[in-house]
Structure formats: structure tokens, C-alpha cells
Amino acid sequence: MRILHTSDWHLGRSLYDRKRDDEFSEFLNWLTAFIKEKMVDVLLVSGDIFDSTVPSNHVQKQYYQFLSSLMKSCCRHIIITGGNHDSPTQLNAPSELLKGFNIYVVGAVNGKNVRDEIITLKDTAGKPELIVCAVPYLRDKDIRTVEAGESIEDKASKLIEGITGHYQEIGRIAAEEKLINGGIPVIAMGHLFTTGGCTTEGDGVRELYVGTLAHVGADIFPACFDYVALGHLHLAQPAGDLNHIRYSGSPIPMSFGEADQEKKVILADFEPAEVTITEYPIPCFQQLVSISGDEDLIAASITKLKEEDSTAWLQVDYIGKLTSSEINQKISDIVDGSKMEVRRIKNRRVADKVLNREHDLETLDSLGLNDVFARCLDAHEKTGEEREGLLRTFEELIQSFNEKDVNAQ
Secondary structure, three states: OEEEEEOOOOEOOEEOOEEOHHHHHHHHHHHHHHHHHOOOOEEEEEOOOEOOOOOOHHHHHHHHHHHHHHOOOOOOEEEEEOOOOOOHHHHHOOHHHHHOOOEEEEOOOOOOOHHHHEEEEEOOOOOEEEEEEEOOOOOHHHHOOOOOOOOHHHHHHHHHHHHHHHHHHHHHHHHHHHHHOOOOOEEEEEEOOEOOOOOOOOOOOOOOOOOOOOOEOHHHOOOOOOEEEEEOOOOOEEEOOEEEEEEOOOOOOOOHHHOOOOOEEEEEEEEOOEEEEEEEEOOOOOOEEEEEEOHHHHHHHHHHHHHOOOOOEEEEEEOOOOOHHHHHHHHHHHHOOOOOEEEEEEEHHHHHHHOOOOOOOOOHHHOOHHHHHHHHHHHOOOOHHHHHHHHHHHHHHHHHHHHOOOOOO
16 A cells, blocks of 8 residues: 655745745646556645635635545545644535545544544455544644643643643554554554754744643654654654654745755555655745845846746845845846746845844844744843743734634634
């Protein structure tokens, strides 16, 4: 049996207000062809299907056209779990209908009944062949009880206990099902941040819970899992040193910071008593290029790309004494007549005036939300208990915003 693992599509995402619909369409067309070429039996998508909880009609059409394209292919089963960017109600709305086409969607956990996340797939003869623990993004309210007066550390500890307990319970049930069904493979899915996971500056990967302590270790996953298909981190990587627990990463660069990453999908081939894991590169559908330097270096770099007939999108980090209007005009003149687009120009001279830097290379993009709020508190000389209370309130507001399901009734 051949399994394909992908995640973090973020359909509908823009780059500095530039829609990327063409890139996503090219990726989904490539993925359809790849699945057919490699004779994939099961497709797993581990969260963040959409970039927003309210995807546009066009973005939803892309999603459903892709699912439709696989219905008569070699891919017999599709399992989709929700991520922190997804609306559970939006994902789950057509789930009963899609189930009739062997497409299983788990947008969120269903109370305490983890059995709803366990899906036993059957072969064409109706014989069980694979158990999938389709665990979506575990929201704070799903795994932790709130107590008055608890600290951020207490909350983080409870979150880790809740996530661990969820996987231990679902693993216990899956192990029982595995024995009953003759030792068939067990796969788990998840959308979370494991300790030591690598991120990229500007990739938009959020801390999932209040504070920054709730990163789980890869050792929370029970031994009965033959493969763990994770989402949330945009760089394809194993979790710790465990090769069978992996992030597939995002399929296209979500920011200029990801431009140099080789994007991948992962194939897991299951043979009796053995699983073979192989990474396959995804083509680049839109080149992103960052250029940093003074006006001469920028001019030379853009001119070279222009001579190569490049269609790249550019991010320019200008370091010099020209005003914003002067450097913007200079870059516009050089790019004029080419197929390139300038998506953003950062003027380090202007940034120096408005940002209280701690070091020369620091930019607003490199600061997290908590960092920016902390600078604000510094500027207003907030200290002691008042500062701690404001920080806690701010983190809880961000947590609430990140998890809000605007489609919920």
C-alpha cells in the first residue's frame, strides 16, 4: 500500500496582496498527476487546507475540483484533517456527503470520543488494510480545563498533558484494532509543533497556544504508530531523530523566507513488517527572489534577472541613503519592460527611525507579536505585576483570535 502525505496548502493565501491562485492551481494539477503516476492508494492532508476560516468561493472551488479529479483515479481513500487556520464547521459541512466517495474529513475533535477520529480503511474486497488516527489540530478548549489564577506555565503544562493524553488514548484503541485486524499498519495524523522543529523567518507559522512553552516531544506518539503524518511546520523535516514521524511542509513558499526551500511530498510504502519513506520534490511554480544591498547592488541584481527574462517576484531590502520615493522610482525604472514584479521594497533607513532595534539586522517582520507588544510595554514603562497582567491578557487575546471559528453558530 502506498500513502502520500502532504499538508499546509494554505489555499487562498496572498503575498503582499498579490493573489496566488495560479500557483495553487498548478500545484493541485501537479499533485493529481503525481498521485496517478505513482499509483498512490491513500492521500493524507494534515491540516491548514485553507489560509483563512472564510475561504472565498473561488478557493473552495479549487479544493472541490481537486477532490473530484481523484474520485476515479487509483487513489481509493482521502483523509483530511483540520489545522489551526481552518474553520472546523466549514471543513466538516460536506463530510457526510464526501464520506460516500471515500473522502474522510475531521475538522475538529468531537468532545471526548476519540473513536470518531479512528478510520479503518478497507481494500477493494472489503478487507481492513489500514487504520488511520485522523487527529486534527487540538484546540485549547478541547484538551484543557481552565482554572482561576493559573500561570502561563500551568496552562502550558496542562496543554502538553492534554495533547499527550489524547494521543495515548487514541493509540491504545488503535493498537486494539490492529490486533483484531491481523496487525495491519496504523498511521496517525496531527497538526502541532514538536520540540526542536525548524521554522523560517516570515513563514507565518504561529505559536499554537498561549505562551511559547507548549511544544510537545516526538515521544508522545505511541509505539503502535507505524507512521505519523504531521502538519503545521512549513519545512519538510522529521520530528526529532524519528524518521517515521515527519512534517511534509508546505507545497509552495509561503514567504520570501521560504524561497530557497525545496518543497516536498512524502510517500510511505507499506510492505509486510516494513515501511519505506521517500521524499519527492515539488516543482517551483513561481520564483521568489530577495535582494538586499545599496542602489548599485540592487540595480545590478535586477538587471541580471531581467537579462535572463526572469518572471520572478522580488522583495528588495534597500540599505542606503536614498529616500523611499527615490529608491522606489529607481527600482521601478529598472524593472520596467520585464516580466518581473516587485512585491515589496523595504527601506532600512526609514525602518531605523521607527523601530527601536536591538541589533542592526532586526526588522519588524522578524519580530513576533509578543515581541512587538513587549516593545510597546517598554515604551510605556510598564513593569512588575502590571506588565505580567498585560502580557497574560494579550496572549489570551491572541490565542482566542487564532482559534476563533467565525463560522460557528
